[in-house]
Amino acid sequence: MRIVVKHIWFLCIMLSTTFMSAQVYSKSIDQEPRFTVRGSVIESDTRDPIPNVNIEINGGAYTTTDYFGNFRIQAKKGDELTIRYKDFETVYYTIQSNERIVVKVESNKEETEYKKKKLLRSNSNQFKSLIDSAETYLKEDAKRSLQFIESAFVESNSVKENAEAYEVLGDIYMFWKQYDLAVFNYRISDQNQEANGVKLKLAAAYKQNSNYQESIETYNEINKKELSNWELVQLYEGIGDVYFSTKAYQVSIDTYETGLAVAQKHLITPKITDLNSKIAQVYNAKGESQKAEGYFKTSMRLANTENKRRAVEEKIKVADFQSNRSNYLDEIQLRKEALVDIKDIENDSVLDNESALTSQKQNYHIGKAFALQKDYNSAIPYLEKSIEEADSKEDLIVQKDATRRLSEIYRDAGQFDKALIAYQSYVDLVDKLYSKKEQEISQAARFSKDIVSKQNRILSLESDRALTESKFQLTTEEAKRQKLIIYSLIGGLLLLLVTAFLMFKYIKQQRLANNLLALKSLRSQMNPHFIFNALNSVNSFIASNDERTANRYLTDFSLLMRAVLENSEEDFIPLEKEIELLELYTKLEHFRFQDKFDYSINIHESVHVQDFVIPPMLLQPYIENAVWHGLRYKKTKGHLEIGVTQTELDEIKITITDDGIGRQKSKDLKTTHQQKQNSKGMGNIKKRVSILNEMYKDKVNVFVDDFQDEEDVGTKVVVMLKKD
Numbered sequence: 100m101r102i103v104v105k106h107i108w109f110l111c112i113m114l115s116t117t118f119m120s121a122q123v124y125s126k127s128i129d130q131e132p133r134f135t136v137r138g139s140v141i142e143s144d145t146r147d148p149i150p151n152v153n154i155e156i157n158g159g160a161y162t163t164t165d166y167f168g169n170f171r172i173q174a175k176k177g178d179e180l181t182i183r184y185k186d187f188e189t190v191y192y193t194i195q196s197n198e199r200i201v202v203k204v205e206s207n208k209e210e211t212e213y214k215k216k217k218l219l220r221s222n223s224n225q226f227k228s229l230i231d232s233a234e235t236y237l238k239e240d241a242k243r244s245l246q247f248i249e250s251a252f253v254e255s256n257s258v259k260e261n262a263e264a265y266e267v268l269g270d271i272y273m274f275w276k277q278y279d280l281a282v283f284n285y286r287i288s289d290q291n292q293e294a295n296g297v298k299l300k301l302a303a304a305y306k307q308n309s310n311y312q313e314s315i316e317t318y319n320e321i322n323k324k325e326l327s328n329w330e331l332v333q334l335y336e337g338i339g340d341v342y343f344s345t346k347a348y349q350v351s352i353d354t355y356e357t358g359l360a361v362a363q364k365h366l367i368t369p370k371i372t373d374l375n376s377k378i379a380q381v382y383n384a385k386g387e388s389q390k391a392e393g394y395f396k397t398s399m400r401l402a403n404t405e406n407k408r409r410a411v412e413e414k415i416k417v418a419d420f421q422s423n424r425s426n427y428l429d430e431i432q433l434r435k436e437a438l439v440d441i442k443d444i445e446n447d448s449v450l451d452n453e454s455a456l457t458s459q460k461q462n463y464h465i466g467k468a469f470a471l472q473k474d475y476n477s478a479i480p481y482l483e484k485s486i487e488e489a490d491s492k493e494d495l496i497v498q499k500d501a502t503r504r505l506s507e508i509y510r511d512a513g514q515f516d517k518a519l520i521a522y523q524s525y526v527d528l529v530d531k532l533y534s535k536k537e538q539e540i541s542q543a544a545r546f547s548k549d550i551v552s553k554q555n556r557i558l559s560l561e562s563d564r565a566l567t568e569s570k571f572q573l574t575t576e577e578a579k580r581q582k583l584i585i586y587s588l589i590g591g592l593l594l595l596l597v598t599a600f601l602m603f604k605y606i607k608q609q610r611l612a613n614n615l616l617a618l619k620s621l622r623s624q625m626n627p628h629f630i631f632n633a634l635n636s637v638n639s640f641i642a643s644n645d646e647r648t649a650n651r652y653l654t655d656f657s658l659l660m661r662a663v664l665e666n667s668e669e670d671f672i673p674l675e676k677e678i679e680l681l682e683l684y685t686k687l688e689h690f691r692f693q694d695k696f697d698y699s700i701n702i703h704e705s706v707h708v709q710d711f712v713i714p715p716m717l718l719q720p721y722i723e724n725a726v727w728h729g730l731r732y733k734k735t736k737g738h739l740e741i742g743v744t745q746t747e748l749d750e751i752k753i754t755i756t757d758d759g760i761g762r763q764k765s766k767d768l769k770t771t772h773q774q775k776q777n778s779k780g781m782g783n784i785k786k787r788v789s790i791l792n793e794m795y796k797d798k799v800n801v802f803v804d805d806f807q808d809e810e811d812v813g814t815k816v817v818v819m820l821k822k823d
Contacts, residue, residue: 134173152170152184178194229247251267321334334358339355355374375401434461441458459498478504506521674709703745728765729761730757737758749822798820
């Protein structure tokens, strides 16, 4: 009997356990306490235990269920528990505490019957039922929807039904943003049976996958005379979307207006609203804000005649437009109106955190608009409300942004104590967001793996079915045996080659996406690490009752923070901007240790710094190490030098030298505990350089060596940077 997971419920028995609080940057994951997790795996109908189920902790302990279906395994908070068995799908669960886990499974009689009837033909009603089920679960459960599609291919009797199944398969991948697989399946559907609806979907999938020329070609291949009025508007809207994406703004506007004329002629109200809104967005991107405002007014008026959700969506678009124009009063009024409508929408449906319609986002934007007008008293309540709502809905991104903005407001208002508290909360939220992103990367990788596996299984089923039908026909058509076998093998080989090519392309894109996420995660670690070090400097001035110096330092520090945080989302920034940041940072360090060292920054006159870009915060950790671990312990006053020279037309050399005590003496001065700790800043730099060189073909090279043959050998860091 084949068994699949019906549902999993967890009975948690929380034991009283107290964990010592500690900073994430000073404690490793391996220091988390381990505990015993108990659980069992049973069949839901009979409650019979299932023995010999594989139970594993990611990269750690392994065990199996006993005769009574029970298991015990050592784990720690945050570990991922994997439950595998031949008769049900693999189950994943993240351990939160020493909880009791019960996994209930039940038999799937329908799937068993589908397997038995694999070689038999089913009627059309059975196929349609499976297709309808796949469409029902399309937006809720991708894996279940794909299972219905898999069964539908077994029941398919004709080329037409194959085309319909591949179209729905493309719809599934389109919704779950697997655009390359969507293109692949729409193309197969179109090859089985040409249909204008499928061609429109294929063109839209090409656009989403950034195949803009293929998208335009597909749209132009469609015979406009065969389209319904709604499909014709869709075609012009799709072409306009492609030209907008390629920044061909005037062509985009002309195409949208052609579609708008068709929609107005045939009274297609939803599309009239959408196209007015899109024309407004193009004019805004083009810089013609007056024309954009006119179209936005029209779209907002039309949206108010439709349902409330559509009206709110358009209102928020216009609010964003007013924000970009610094019309904050109009923006605030629109967002306040939107908040009232959002409450009504939330009573009827659930808004996920990705939606622009969430109340926490609107409260944040209202608070931000008040802050930009320096109306801090009005801004604070909205930001606090945004933080509260984001916390209750676990929207870490909005909570982080609102907390950061609140800290800046307190700082600008001179309430430095509250600013510091809010900023510390912001740092904690950055860390939580980083942990969440790591989990999302892992889940996305697993989801992508499952999706590719299902696609290969469906292709295999289709190939098997085709081969089975060909064998059946060969029994009555002996003369065509060799010809059919050859065609079947060639078709299968071509299909496998296409699949292999698409899988390779998909894996390559996924690797690039993972590298970009890793870079973003490493940058999010660098900012809190750097900020904590700088705050320690402020703390030392306050501890010595030097409030005036602390205030001066904090003023320069806030300027540096603003610049650093503005660049935190970028992979590369202009070298000129990075040098300005280094000058400000070195000034701050010298401000504190001016009796320990002097510094100079020399840029050779032949260097055109505006021609080069560099990863943000790449050089700062080396300067920090030079000051804190070299020059600070020097008995006499030292010197820090930063030099930029050009070695080749497309390459420059950045040199950071100090005559401090050197790396070996600095290491000898560390305590035993300190020697066990790895430099987070330097570790992140190595990882970032490695990832960047993998992505951009050895763009950055770093060399570290002793500077001189003196008692204080100092340190020399050479960074070689290539032009794009």
